[in-house]
Each structure stands twice: as structure tokens, then as C-alpha cells.
Amino acid sequence: MKTSSGALRHSSAQFSTTVAAGVREIWAHKFRSLLTMLGIILGVSSLVAMSALVSGMEKGAKEALVAIGGLEKVRIEPQDIPIDQRHLADQAVGITINDVRALEGNAPLVTRLSPEMRLSATVSAHGKSFRPWMLMGVWPVALEMSEHVIEHGRMFNEIDDEMARNVCVIGTETRNELWGSPEQTGREIIPIGETIYINGVPFTIVGMFKHYESEQERKARELAKLEPKTDQPKDTVARDRGRGGGRRRGNFVFYLKNATIYIPLNTMWMKFRTGITLTGFGGGFQATGGAGGATGDPRLSNLEIRIASVDTLPEALQQIRNVLMSTHRGIEDFTFRTQEEWAENINNFIRDARLSGGLIAGISLLVGGIGIMNIMLASISERVREIGIRKSVGAATIDIFIQILVESLVIAVLGGLAGLVTSFGLVHLLSSFSPTENAPIVTVTSMLVAFGFSVLVGILAGLFPAIKAARLNPIQALRYE
Amino acid sequence: MALVELRNVSKIYRLGEEEIRALDDVTTDIAEGEFISIIGPSGSGKSTLMHILGCLDSPTKGTIRLDGVMIHGASSRQLAAIRNQKIGFVFQFFNLLPKLTVLQNVELPMIYSGVSGKERRDRSMAALESVGMANRAKHRPSQLSGGQQQRAAIARALVNSPKIVFADEPTGNLDSHTGEAILSLFRKLSTEGRTIVLVTHDPEIAAVTPRRIEIRDGRIAEKIDLTLAGLDRAAAPGGPAAGAEA
Numbered sequence: 001m002k003t004s005s006g007a008l009r010h011s012s013a014q015f016s017t018t019v020a021a022g023v024r025e026i027w028a029h030k031f032r033s034l035l036t037m038l039g040i041i042l043g044v045s046s047l048v049a050m051s052a053l054v055s056g057m058e059k060g061a062k063e064a065l066v067a068i069g070g071l072e073k074v075r076i077e078p079q080d081i082p083i084d085q086r087h088l089a090d091q092a093v094g095i096t097i098n099d100v101r102a103l104e105g106n107a108p109l110v111t112r113l114s115p116e117m118r119l120s121a122t123v124s125a126h127g128k129s130f131r132p133w134m135l136m137g138v139w140p141v142a143l144e145m146s147e148h149v150i151e152h153g154r155m156f157n158e159i160d161d162e163m164a165r166n167v168c169v170i171g172t173e174t175r176n177e178l179w180g181s182p183e184q185t186g187r188e189i190i191p192i193g194e195t196i197y198i199n200g201v202p203f204t205i206v207g208m209f210k211h212y213e214s215e216q217e218r219k220a221r222e223l224a225k226l227e228p229k230t231d232q233p234k235d236t237v238a239r240d241r242g243r244g245g246g247r248r249r250g251n252f253v254f255y256l257k258n259a260t261i262y263i264p265l266n267t268m269w270m271k272f273r274t275g276i277t278l279t280g281f282g283g284g285f286q287a288t289g290g291a292g293g294a295t296g297d298p299r300l301s302n303l304e305i306r307i308a309s310v311d312t313l314p315e316a317l318q319q320i321r322n323v324l325m326s327t328h329r330g331i332e333d334f335t336f337r338t339q340e341e342w343a344e345n346i347n348n349f350i351r352d353a354r355l356s357g358g359l360i361a362g363i364s365l366l367v368g369g370i371g372i373m374n375i376m377l378a379s380i381s382e383r384v385r386e387i388g389i390r391k392s393v394g395a396a397t398i399d400i401f402i403q404i405l406v407e408s409l410v411i412a413v414l415g416g417l418a419g420l421v422t423s424f425g426l427v428h429l430l431s432s433f434s435p436t437e438n439a440p441i442v443t444v445t446s447m448l449v450a451f452g453f454s455v456l457v458g459i460l461a462g463l464f465p466a467i468k469a470a471r472l473n474p475i476q477a478l479r480y481e
Numbered sequence: 482m483a484l485v486e487l488r489n490v491s492k493i494y495r496l497g498e499e500e501i502r503a504l505d506d507v508t509t510d511i512a513e514g515e516f517i518s519i520i521g522p523s524g525s526g527k528s529t530l531m532h533i534l535g536c537l538d539s540p541t542k543g544t545i546r547l548d549g550v551m552i553h554g555a556s557s558r559q560l561a562a563i564r565n566q567k568i569g570f571v572f573q574f575f576n577l578l579p580k581l582t583v584l585q586n587v588e589l590p591m592i593y594s595g596v597s598g599k600e601r602r603d604r605s606m607a608a609l610e611s612v613g614m615a616n617r618a619k620h621r622p623s624q625l626s627g628g629q630q631q632r633a634a635i636a637r638a639l640v641n642s643p644k645i646v647f648a649d650e651p652t653g654n655l656d657s658h659t660g661e662a663i664l665s666l667f668r669k670l671s672t673e674g675r676t677i678v679l680v681t682h683d684p685e686i687a688a689v690t691p692r693r694i695e696i697r698d699g700r701i702a703e704k705i706d707l708t709l710a711g712l713d714r715a716a717a718p719g720g721p722a723a724g725a726e727a
Binding site for chain 1: 532535537538557558561562564565566570572576577578580589590592593594637641
């Protein structure tokens with residue numbers, strides 16, 4: 001009874017002494033301990049760095065997802081007619097304005113509809129020409145649909161569309177190609193009111209979108225803007241030119257948005273009806289020659305819709321399908337493309353990256369743990385006599401067990417802390433090695449997890465040596481040379 | 482009541498088929514305050530006896546009562562606590578921890594009995610004082626002579642005020658002059674009322690204690706070999722000179 005309460009008193013009063021003894025033991029073998037810790041340092045830092053890289057990617061992908069309209073956006077695209085309906089091909093109507101009217105009236109789960117006609121065009125102005133990613137004929141509603149923001153001028157309106165006016169809204173990429181980017185010219189050119197020739201047809205620019213970029217690009221740009229001011233202002237022009245020329249395209253999604261030109265849908269239909277692209281992104285659909293479908297209604301490249309909420313996505317799709325099957329005479333020449341697939345792909349990719357990266361980092365932590373165990377085993381076989389002495393003056397089995405475990409833990413904790421510090425350097429190194437658009441994000445969670453794992457590894461690695469040491473027979477240990 | 486009561490204690494090792502009786506039916510008492518030596522040639526079983534008396538080992542048969550407590554079927558934890566509180570050891574090779582200072586070495590038993598830092602230091606300094614080593618408290622064992630190391634080891638053995646101190650060949654690794662000084666330190670401690678057991682193969686050393694137990698082949702020898710023990714010369718310290726257990 002007395003001994004057990006005494007033992008309890010022990011452990012608390014003893015703990016600081018035990019930790020101090022552990023630190024002293026490690027300090028006595030500085031180089032050896034450092035080498036042992038290196039395993040843990042590398043394991044922890046690679047775990048944190050890996051997680052930071054994946055988090056960066058995840059953030060970039062989510063940003064891009066929002067930039068193209070979020071999960072509520074669904075695209076209806078033309079598709080090959082199923083084989084069992086091939087004989088009805090000449091009756092297929094395609095996606096037309098008629099569908100838009102039908103959906104407006106009969107699909108309450110759809111909150112917004114934006115028909116699109118696409119054309120790959122060449123634009124020229126200011127003595128230069130440029131192939132934008134896409135020329136799109138749209139309704140004014142496309143602005144909200146695709147998360148576009150007008151920075152200068154205005155979006156064309158219903159009247160422009162009704163009158164099929166030759167007006168267009170461009171993105172910064174078109175401006176950069178034709179008039180030069182702010183970095184190149186040193187000032188921002190706003191070509192509102194200028195005339196631009198689209199496939200030879202003159203159009204007036206009425207508006208320009210803001211410049212879309214990922215947060216990472218924005219930071220880089222701001223930094224570049226600040227830098228020359230602080231050191232040599234004279235050098236600015238030359239350096240900026242070099243930078244502008246070799247500039248990376250940035251995230252593809254943002255590039256696409258910047259390199260898109262919008263014109264009114266009606267204008268598109270009036271001016272360019274023969275060239276409109278009728279293939280979905282899936283490809284393979286054979287345009288039935290000319291733009292008119294079986295009904296003669298104007299055919300659309302695709303139809304973008306926004307639904308009320310992601311939760312009702314399946315119901316909304318079913319609703320749309322029902323409406324379209326009736327307008328398309330039961331011929332399934334359309335398909336849905338949801339962002340959900342993409343979001344799922346992102347999530348899958350992130351999960352896989354996290355899993356495989358975590359596995360590799362975990363293995364290196366494990367190797368670090370084996371290193372600790374190895375050194376602890378060597379250490380106790382050097383210190384058999386010490387263990388005998390400690391036992392002879394009254395150390396119980398548990399005291400020796402704790403002592404060895406604490407030593408192993410101290411190595412792991414020190415290694416873990418050093419690893420956390422190192423991880424910042426490693427993240428830096430990795431991002432300079434593999435240029436990714438997405439800056440790695442070091443999260444507190446990943447640091448806590450990595451540190452927690454290093455502690456766990458320390459305990460596991462110390463367990464066997466501690467048991468081995470604690471079980472030593474004091475008499476034999478005292479005789480040991 | 483004697484401090485230590487040993488009743489029919491045997492320690493039997495098995496080496497394959499062979500049975501080795503390291504101790505064979507030993508019965509003896511040690512009274513409080515006694516200064517006693519256990520003598521015998523190497524392999525006689527005297528070390529085994531000391532280990533059993535010192536709770537480092539448990540007997541195969543028989544009972545030991547230490548300070549009124551039966552040491553029988555005690556767990557290794559209880560044995561550790563008894564070693565810590567009631568027993569001090571002094572070894573031939575000093576057995577100080579080389580990485581610790583003298584003071585830290587002396588503090589060691591108190592760490593395992595949960596004494597607070599300040600009290601630990603005070604008691605350790607007092608113990609070092611009593612063996613004349615207070616001025617070396619901050620030294621490492623490697624910086625000390627053999628005799629000084631042994632004094633530090635004695636301070637460590639005394640620091641928890643044990644009931645009994647075992648010294649296993651305490652002079653075996655010292656020159657005769659230093660050994661002499663260590664023995665007189667034990668004699669002094671004995672006069673202060675400590676119970677001390679010297680374990681040795683050397684009859685000259687055994688001669689300093691008033692009482693001797695001679696072990697031969699695992700048994701307490703009935704008659705002391707006077708020529709071996711050199712008792713004709715050493716009977717002087719007085720008391721019951723003939724150490725035979727009758």
C-alpha cells in the first residue's frame with residue numbers, strides 16, 4: 001500500500017529529472033543523436049511539405065472551379081445520336097433556341113439559361129491579329145452565368161442583341177495581344193470604342209472584362225510591380241519586357257476566360273451562321289451541314305444553365321431531360337456536362353495525391369523510427385551496467401522502462417520540432433524545383449499531424465528497447481563489463 | 482528481534498540436468514547495528530547470499546525477514562522499493578554513473594524515492610560531508626581517484642538512511658593504503674550505529690569486523706579456518722571473536 005502510493009508520488013516528481021536525463025544522454029552523443037533525428041526530421045518535413053503542395057493544388061483547383069461558374073452550372077451539349085436511333089438522324093433537331101424557350105417555361109428548377117454559339121475566329125485591329133480561344137455569341141445573361149465581371153465599358157444589352165448590332169466585349173488577353181499588355185506598354189490601354197475586325201467584319205468594342213488570374217498570379221504580379229520601383233527605375237522597361245515575353249500563361253482556366261470574346265447571339269447568327277461550331281467538347285458529332293436543324297430553328301453550340309441548388313441537381317437534370325426529349329422528338333442528341341464530375345475528379349486527385357504522398361512520407365517516418373530503435377538498442381547495450389546500478393539503488397522496472405522510452409521520445413520530439421522548421425525550407429525548395437501555379441500552403445493541421453506521428457513513432461520505436469532494458473536482471477547487469 | 486532473519490534459505494540454479502546449489506539451507510540472523518563480514522573463496526556462494534540479503538535476488542527456498550517484513554513473493558516493484566529505502570550497496574568497482582557528477586550520483590536513490598530537488602541536494606551534501614567528499618560534489622567520477630570514488634559510492638549508499646549497508650569487496654580495487662582508509666570509514670560508520678555487512682574473500686579485511694560468517698560450498702562453515710582467516714592475529718577487535726554460528 002505504502003509502496004504503491006509512493007510509486008505514484010515518484011512518477012510526478014521524477015518526470016522532469018527523467019526528461020533531463022534523457023536530454024543529457026542525447027547531448028552526450030550529439031552527432032549520433034543528430035543522425036538519428038535526421039530520419040524523423042526528413043519524415044516530418046516531407047509530410048508537411050507534401051501536404052502543403054497538395055493543399056496548394058486543391059486551392060488552385062477550387063479557385064478555377066469557382067471561376068468557371070461553380071457546381072450549379074450545367075452545360076447541355078450536342079452528342080452523337082445513340083446507335084439504336086441512328087436511322088432517325090435526319091429528324092434530329094439539335095439544341096436550338098426553341099429548347100431555351102421550352103426550358104424557360106417548363107423547368108422551374110432551372111434559374112438561368114444562357115444559349116451559346118461558338119465560332120473560332122481571327123480578330124485583327126491595330127495592325128495585329130490574334131486567334132482568341134473562342135468567339136461566343138451569347139445573351140447578356142452570359143455575364144452572370146460565367147462569372148464574368150466588366151471592368152471597363154458595358155456589357156451589350158437586349159437591344160444590341162435584338163438589333164444584331166456589331167458590338168463585342170473582349171477580355172484582357174485580346175487587348176494584350178492586339179494593343180499590348182500593361183507590363184509591355186507601361187500603362188493600361190482600354191480599347192473601348194475601338195473597332196476590331198472579327199473574321200473581317202468590323203465590330204465596336206463596348207466593354208472589357210477584368211483580368212482574371214489566380215491569387216498566386218496576382219501576388220506574383222503585384223510583387224513584380226513593386227520590385228523595380230524600389231531598386232533601379234531606369235531598368236524597369238527592359239526588365240518588364242523580358243518578363244512579359246517569357247511570362248507563363250498562368251492557370252489555363254483563367255487564360256480561357258481572358259481570351260474569350262462575347263458578341264450578341266443574334267449578331268452571331270446573322271453574320272457567321274455557317275461557321276458555328278456544333279461539336280461538343282467531346283467531339284465526334286457530325287454537324288448536319290448548315291446551321292439549321294430539322295426544324296430550321298437556329299442551332300446552338302451549347303446551352304448553359306444554372307440550377308437553383310446543387311442538392312436538387314439530379315431532379316433538375318431529370319426535368320431538363322424530360323423537356324428536351326419532347327422538343328427533340330425523343331431523339332437523344334444532347335448530353336449534360338456538370339461541373340460535379342470535375343469537382344469529383346479534383347477531389348479524387350487530391351485524395352490520391354494526399355494518400356500516396358502521405359504514404360511515402362509515412363514510410364520515411366517509419367524508417368526514422370527504425371533508426372531510433374536501432375540507436376536505442378545500441379545505447380542500452382552500452383549502458384547495461386548503468387541500468388544495473390540504477391536498479392541496485394532502487395529503480396523499479398517501470399522506472400527504467402520510462403527512462404528509455406523518454407529518451408526515445410525526446411529524440412523524436414526534437415526531431416519532430418526540427419522537422420517542422422525544416423519543412424518551411426523544404427516547401428520553398430520544392431516549389432522552386434517544380435514550378436506549380438499553386439503556391440504550397442503549409443497548414444497547421446498538417447504540422448500537428450506530422451508532429452503527432454513523430455511522437456507516435458518515438459513511442460513505438462522506444463517500446464521494444466525500453467522493455468528489453470527494463471527486464472535486465474540487476475545482478476547480471478552489474479557484472480556486465 | 483533481529484534486523485535480518487534468514488531461515489533455511491537455498492538458491493538452486495539448474496544447468497541442464499545438473500542442479501547447482503549456490504546456497505544450501507542457510508540460517509542466520511543479523512542484529513541491528515552489527516558490523517559483520519561474509520567471507521569465503523570465490524564461488525562459495527557469498528555473493529549469492531549478499532544478493533538475496535540485498536533483495537537483488539530471491540531465494541529458491543526458505544524465508545527472509547528484513548526489518549520485520551517478510552521478503553517472500555514480493556513483486557519486483559516492491560523489491561525495488563525495499564532496496565531503495567532500506568538497503569545501501571557499495572561495490573568493488575564503485576559503480577558510479579560516469580556521465581553524472583558526484584552530487585548527481587549521490588542523489589540517484591532519492592530520485593527513485595521521489596524526494597524533492599532541494600531536499601535531495603541538502604541530504605546528498607550532508608552524506609558527502611560525512612565521507613569527507615563535500616568539496617568534490619561537482620566533479621565527475623573520472624576526475625577522482627579510486628578512493629574518492631569509493632567514498633562517493635558510500636555516500637550514495639548512505640543517503641537514504643538505509644537499515645543495512647552491503648559492501649561487496651569494497652577495497653578490492655584499491656591500493657592497500659586507500660583500502661585501509663575505506664575500512665576505517667566503515668568502522669566509523671559502524672560506531673555511529675549503522676548496520677554494515679562486508680563481503681570479501683580476504684581474511685585480513687574480514688578481521689576488522691567483530692563477527693564473521695564464513696561460506697563454503699553454499700553453506701555456513703561450522704568452524705572458522707583460523708589460519709585462513711588469520712584470526713590468531715585479528716581477535717583483538719573484541720566481542721564474540723569466534724565467528725562460528727552455533
